[in-house]
Amino acid sequence: MKINLKLKDSSERLQSQLAPKEKLPFGKLRTDHMFVADYIDNEWKNAHVIPYSDFSIAPGAIVLHYAQAIFEGAKAFMHPDNEIYTFRVDKNAERLNISADCLCMPNIPVDFQIEAIHTLIDVDRLWFPLQEGASLYIRPFMFSVDDSLGVHPGAKYKFAVILSPSGPYYPDGFSKPIRLLITKKFHRATPGGTGYAKAAGNYAASLRAGEFAKKFGANQVLYLDTTNTYIEEAGAMNHYHITADGTVVIPEFTDTILKSITSLSIIELANELGLNVIQKRIKIDEFINDVKAGKIVEAGGFGTAAVISPVGEYVFEDGTSLTVGNGQIGPISKKIYEYYTGLQYGKIKDKKGWLKKVERKHA
Ligand code: PLP
Numbered sequence: 001m002k003i004n005l006k007l008k009d010s011s012e013r014l015q016s017q018l019a020p021k022e023k024l025p026f027g028k029l030r031t032d033h034m035f036v037a038d039y040i041d042n043e044w045k046n047a048h049v050i051p052y053s054d055f056s057i058a059p060g061a062i063v064l065h066y067a068q069a070i071f072e073g074a075k076a077f078m079h080p081d082n083e084i085y086t087f088r089v090d091k092n093a094e095r096l097n098i099s100a101d102c103l104c105m106p107n108i109p110v111d112f113q114i115e116a117i118h119t120l121i122d123v124d125r126l127w128f129p130l131q132e133g134a135s136l137y138i139r140p141f142m143f144s145v146d147d148s149l150g151v152h153p154g155a156k157y158k159f160a161v162i163l164s165p166s167g168p169y170y171p172d173g174f175s176k177p178i179r180l181l182i183t184k185k186f187h188r189a190t191p192g193g194t195g196y197a198k199a200a201g202n203y204a205a206s207l208r209a210g211e212f213a214k215k216f217g218a219n220q221v222l223y224l225d226t227t228n229t230y231i232e233e234a235g236a237m238n239h240y241h242i243t244a245d246g247t248v249v250i251p252e253f254t255d256t257i258l259k260s261i262t263s264l265s266i267i268e269l270a271n272e273l274g275l276n277v278i279q280k281r282i283k284i285d286e287f288i289n290d291v292k293a294g295k296i297v298e299a300g301g302f303g304t305a306a307v308i309s310p311v312g313e314y315v316f317e318d319g320t321s322l323t324v325g326n327g328q329i330g331p332i333s334k335k336i337y338e339y340y341t342g343l344q345y346g347k348i349k350d351k352k353g354w355l356k357k358v359e360r361k362h363a
């Protein structure tokens with residue numbers, strides 16, 4: 001892999017490291033470099049770490065017209081030993097290939113993706129945000145670059161990785177519960193479609209619903225399936241609820257729900273957490289009745305960016321609302337959050353080998 005180093009002005013870097021965590025936004029800052037590789041003649045080549053810079057792309061590039069683009073979201077954490085560790089990026093790399101299959105794009109070897117991520121983080125390790133609760137958000141993505149207006153898969157692709165020193169996704173972080181809008185007006189994904197993939201087009205299609213949610217003071221929409229019967233997920237996270245007997249319930253993965261690595265991790269951590277974690281189809285009517293009856297006492301979202309985001313209240317288009325429990329962050333959500341982030345930040349022993357140290361090779 002070729003590495004072309006160039007350091008930018010350090011003022012942005014200082015901002016990322018010194019700003020109090022409330023001021024460090026999610027996804028806005030960039031580091032000095034990016035990773036890029038090209039898919040040409042059926043193989044990945046030109047793997048490079050280069051200064052963060054614009055792409056040059058043909059106006060007729062397939063991605064610009066037909067959204068043949070996919071991405072991932074992962075994180076790296078600074079541990080008490082002052083070393084940087086990535087969290088389960090092998091799972092992100094595997095899912096990028098599932099998304100690639102869904103959009104007729106080439107696979108990228110998992111080891112190649114991990115090497116790209118680790119090399120880039122190593123090169124830009126000075127950018128690591130040091131405030132409590134901050135992390136380095138990792139964004140790998142792939143898009144088609146063929147200059148062609150026919151609707152067909154491309155033959156040429158770019159794979160890139162960029163980094164963003166980030167604070168919490170929701171500005172208040174874990175300290176304040178979020179609100180979700182329950183609506184039958186918008187749907188995120190249709191059966192047989194691209195809902196299970198991290199396809200750029202899914203997010204373009206969710207923007208209108210997101211703006212609609214804001215009108216009701218909600219952070220996101222809680223999407224239902226296209227028959228408006230079952231809970232699916234929110235725009236950028238899976239959904240969970242917790243019943244009065246302490247069971248954590250996550251909607252069963254279907255082809256309209258993204259298989260969240262956070263949800264999968266909470267399922268795999270059930271023993272350590274001392275919790276019963278199950279997945280099943282959840283009828284929205286039963287969910288609403290159970291919240292009203294006090295049978296569901298906590299709820300929220302699971303996601304890399306969202307981490308564990310408790311929901312205090314669901315709102316409806318008619319202006320009514322539904323408070324979960326007492327509307328505050330519940331003890332089980334807090335327990336999951338503390339365990340999960342404790343593991344990510346290296347304060348709790350990683351028995352599963354989910355955290356991989358970024359070796360010092362280039363910096
Ligand atoms: N669902 C959607 C639609 C998302 O965009 C995300 C974010 O990545 C998630 C769920 C959570 O997935 P993960 O935990 O792998 O980040």
Ligand code: COI
Binds near residue numbers: 073236304306
């Ligand atoms: C993530 O959690 O990593 C996401 O991709 C969600 C969102 C920022 C699109």
